[in-house]
Amino acid sequence: MLKKLIDKLVTNQEVATTSKRNLEEIKQGPIPEHVAIIMDGNGRWAKQRGLPRTAGHQAGVDSLKKIVECAAKIGIGYITAYTFSTENWKRPQSEVDFLMKLFQQVFEKELDRFNQQGVKVKIIGYKDRLPDSVKQVAEQVMKKTENNQKIIINIALDYGGRAEIIEVIKNIASRVKDEQLKIEEIDEAEIAAQLYTADQPDPELLIRPGGEERLSNFLLWQIAYAELYFTQTYWPDFTAETFLQAIADFQNRERRFGGLKEGRC
Ligand code: FPP
Numbered sequence: 001m002l003k004k005l006i007d008k009l010v011t012n013q014e015v016a017t018t019s020k021r022n023l024e025e026i027k028q029g030p031i032p033e034h035v036a037i038i039m040d041g042n043g044r045w046a047k048q049r050g051l052p053r054t055a056g057h058q059a060g061v062d063s064l065k066k067i068v069e070c071a072a073k074i075g076i077g078y079i080t081a082y083t084f085s086t087e088n089w090k091r092p093q094s095e096v097d098f099l100m101k102l103f104q105q106v107f108e109k110e111l112d113r114f115n116q117q118g119v120k121v122k123i124i125g126y127k128d129r130l131p132d133s134v135k136q137v138a139e140q141v142m143k144k145t146e147n148n149q150k151i152i153i154n155i156a157l158d159y160g161g162r163a164e165i166i167e168v169i170k171n172i173a174s175r176v177k178d179e180q181l182k183i184e185e186i187d188e189a190e191i192a193a194q195l196y197t198a199d200q201p202d203p204e205l206l207i208r209p210g211g212e213e214r215l216s217n218f219l220l221w222q223i224a225y226a227e228l229y230f231t232q233t234y235w236p237d238f239t240a241e242t243f244l245q246a247i248a249d250f251q252n253r254e255r256r257f258g259g260l261k262e263g264r265c
Helices: 002-028 042-048 053-074 091-110 109-119 132-144 161-177 188-192 242-251
Strands: 035-039 078-085 117-126 150-161 205-208 226-229
Touching: 002 053, 002 109, 035 042, 035 053, 042 053, 042 117, 042 188, 053 078, 053 091, 053 242, 078 091, 091 109, 091 132, 091 242, 109 132, 117 132, 150 161, 161 188, 226 242
Parallel strands: 035 078, 035 205, 078 150, 117 150, 205 226
Antiparallel strands: none
């Protein structure tokens, strides 16, 4: 028993030391301003442990808290986390209900921590289809954190990339119809200004844990030039260490944006 405890303490100590060293090293390199995360693998993580899928979502909240803290420490300005997609309504009602309660609890329970850590919360997505109780606390948490400046966390809730683009098209079409905008004036900036993430830089890095390598309708416009990082690790097992690994990987990517590397012809 005692040995187990000591082993655990030693391991934690090692992790803490490694993280610290990595953190300092990583701060020397380019830091993405905005990181998008698809928090996948919660259900499989729980199943592996003989637990209900919902236990995986619950554990996933702790991972997100750790990652936001770590992101703020290395100077990342924005995290966008995919918590519920426009397609997730198709899940069993019991899981949807659990998730809605979980969102409500997190927004209520974590408000003080968000304010202590300077976290500004923005909820992006439809909102209309959310239960009133979730809508209310969502509005409250956004209002009560609106002046925080350390890091912005976009919680994508009932979010779909295609739905977002459809809204932009409708908006632009009606402005053209009302002669407030000319067709020739429609450009990337005009579209970006209508997105939920207007006024934010596009994510330079998208992380997807859980082993699947797809985008699942997440930030389709915004990630046009993002670096993609996939890992087998399930989201509840995703630690600050894993996060720093993804950032270190990003720092080794050559970003050309369709151009050529300097000096290459
Ligand atoms: C995907 O894993 C995860 C979700 C659909 C829910 C993620 C939500 C949270 C972690 C809660 C965060 C809450 C707040 C308010 C920030 P999955 O269920 O598809 O996993 P699987 O692929 O293993 O089945």
